[in-house]
Amino acid sequence: MAASSVSIRFLPCVLLLVVVVVSLDGGSAGDLGNKGDGGMMERFQRWKAEYNKSYATAEEERRRFQVYTRNVRYIEDTNGEAEAAGLTYELGETAYTDLTNQEFMAMYTAQLPLPLPDDEDDVAMITTRAGPVDATGGAASQLPVYVNLSTGAPASVDWRTSGAVTAVKNQGRCGSCWAFSTVAVVEGIQQIRTGKLVSLSEQELVDCDTLDHGCDGGISYRALQWITSNGGITTRDDYPYTGETGTCDRSKLSHNAVTIAGFRRVATRSEASLANAVAGQPVAVSIEAGGDNFQHYKKGVYNGPCGTKLNHGVTVVGYGQEPAGAGRYWIVKNSWGDGWGDHGYIKMRKDVAGKPEGLCGIAIRPSYPLM
Template identity: 45%
Template sequence: MGFTTLVVIAIFMVLGNWASQASSRTLHDEVTVKNMHEQWAQKYGRTYADDAEKEKRFKIFRDNADFVEKFNNKGNRTYKLGIDNVFADLTSQEFLTYYTGFRPTHFPKSSAGTKSFRYANLTNVSDTVDWREQGAVNEIKNQRECGCCWAFSVVAAIEGITKIKTGKLVSLSEQQLVDCDKKNEGCNGGMMDTAFEYIKENGGISSEEDYPYQGRDGDCDSQKAREKTATISGYEDVTQNNEEDLRKAVNQQPVSVGIAVGDEFQFYESGVFTGGCGERMNHAVTLIGYGYSDEDGMKYWLVRNSWGTSWGESGYMKLQREAGQPEGLCGIASAASYPII
């Protein structure tokens, strides 16, 4: 056997060992991710109709886990993503379809109650605010697979100002807005200003206890809707594309805002979010404060979401404030309003 033949055999042996090891690593990774998926599904009570659906969801879960790992491994970020939330087996499109629902271009804009901004001349504005510390924020709620984020945003803002003005923190009914506000479209989306108008015209809104959340569209229960736990006299819009005026408003009360949600929102876990955002306004949340990061002093908005406590910082997000664009990061200063009592 010649020298050349020996070299060729040696090369094939090395390549064979490498391929075997690579195959072993791939098998191990696949098993590891399958175990992760099984544990995740058990934790969040996720079941599948059949093996085909389970395999489909596993592949999505695996892709999402890869996306999160690659993002976090890049480093030099002010925020982290995580796979441990209820959205881990959804595609980005499914997530955006089921869990957003702010439709600012779908409904005619009314000017009722929006001609003034009462906090324009406010000068004594705190450096930091967290309305949770004043007992003006209820526990995180979950809209589930219903695109009625607009209702949760409105309800949280009214719960906040009701506590500030009356001293009582009550849990109000999102379902009443989903069922009875016919100018909006329930789980198919809506606008906060339109919901404020409905509540004013209805003479108030019922409590969560009287009109509990179902997570789906339903017929308006007029008897339940007549039970008034909180009332408003109207609402006002914050000066558009003005984060300083938005800060003045949030200094005084929780504020409903629209934002442009993109892929990274699905797996936000912690830290000050600095982008990327969605291409259009599609989600509604409530601003309950603002402050500075302990790590680097970065300014942020304190966002209360309606995706349950598995998402973000137990249901909350810190989103960069004064990021350099007039509309704010993810358009947070472009569609903000608050209720008046």
């Protein structure tokens, strides 16, 4: 078969928009997806029905079947060798099993091209409506810090059981993960403080937050700063999600359903500090997401592979420990819909020896709102 290609729009979750060309070479006529592979075709059709998938042309469906087949074989091979490889999780079919890993990463992740100068801070900074202050005194002393860092955090936390976490949402093909993780932590502290769980507007951030870049990416602590300066954020019903960067509806900027007093960055870059923060409320973090295993994660405690090139914003909503074998984990809410991972969540290995930044860099850039 002649090689073909499609242009894939790069929709990052952190900063820039570029264009990536992904090869979809299907190989020879006797390659995957031939007419004799009826069992796999039946499986593909069931998968399409489960995830409501359809394709514009027969050619596109044939190519997607080839990608699906390769991915299924990778999933089965990896699961078969998981124990020998030391993996404490399983892969499985998700809503993205018809994408190559290159396509998946281009659509849903992006790497920061340059270090951010404000990531060089060595102290945990608190920002209020009056501006940034040192976490050790001044105006910060008037604001709540929910867990005493010297006494440590409880053994396990799950804010879902307390009703502080909304249902898993889907950012679609828009690099707005930063907005979803930001909204999730504001939803969380609102419920913890008032008992009311309100679904808030990611689209208001995508359209109106001038500190970030809409579908071209952003960072949660900047979005929290914008919410602080705006005086709050409205509901999702009032400003619905479209999955595209639009013109800010300025008439909604005063429709604040939730107001925050500021935010705190946990800049000590340690899992212990992150645990102390999560013990008080859900926390927005950045991780390195991507690679075949992350794409096809289904259940268990993910223990890599991954590095620390942060490319995706998610929300830590708790932590716990498996009864045997897999050890401690973070409970991470993603924004790729409930058709990915464990109903939209992933458990990530916690307290990795020799890695104060945590698995996939989870402890490098945590932040959370103050109320």
